[in-house]
Amino acid sequence: MQWRNYRFINGLLVLASIVGMSFALYLEHVKGLDPCPLCIFQRVGLMVMGIFALIAFLHNPVSNLMKRFYSLLATLGILWSVGVATRHVWLQTLPPDKVPSCGPGLNYLLDALPLKTVLNEVLSGSGECAAIDWTFLGFSLPVWSLAFFSVLLLICLWQLLRTYPTSRKAKK
Template sequence: MLRWRLGHLALSIFCASTIVFALYLERTQFLSPCPLCIFQRVGFITFGLLSFCAAAIPLPKMSRFWPIVLTLVGLAGAGVAARHVAIQYFIDPSKLPSCGPGLNYLMETQPWLQVFKGVLTGHGECGVIDWSLFGMSLPVLALLGFSGLIAATWGIRFWQAKA
């Protein structure tokens, strides 16, 4: 069980560090997150909290449950990140709708499903690449992060099963 706890604690720390880095970019570099970026942050926060719960509650019966739940959350986050990558690299910016109202306003005035559909459609602000690391934009890094989290989740599961 120690392998299980340490592994999931490491995943939680990774998720927390992605959020801290996103807040650093927002506060010090003055990068405003678009709605898709906010959804990716929610994905990392959810994955991190669930991974922390998996570390805190390592019941033998739950060792099959946690990887499945974490994989579903990771796939949702990766899907949002993949859509963001597609908007940035593969869709002509002139075909994107202009910047609409903020996410807070949309969540207050529209049903959740309509907000989610509107956010995934993308806006002009989602197609802008403001910052990159090694030539990769933040959504590409988020996609790699979610993919790595999913792989690490199953790696922890099989690593723990061998013990």
């Protein structure tokens, strides 16, 4: 069964990361949608998952410990994206009078403030993160992102927690 193969699943995760990033870049560069800071942070988690899935795909470890290690790192990456996307969706559901005010852009924050302060500022969200610029079937981009990241998280968790067959070499 191909879907149970560790390497095959990591290949699918890499492909999903490439497709997700390609779509984000398409919306940014072709459709002209500028990403807010929360969107950028969601991309970071997707790329982290994709990088560790690629490493696992290329390495194709025999050891169950290494399989779980790569899966843990990929899971942490996409868990970050799920968390940030959840925050983003929550910001978009706030009434207009409860939305935080817009702050300076991410580039300015990175230049002017320490990283810990930047993370705190970005994750608290701003007015630009609450704006809904794009919808599909009545749902905003952060809602679709959250759904996509949640499916990837479930796959990563399955890779992390599943029982791997013992190798034939270990039986001999």
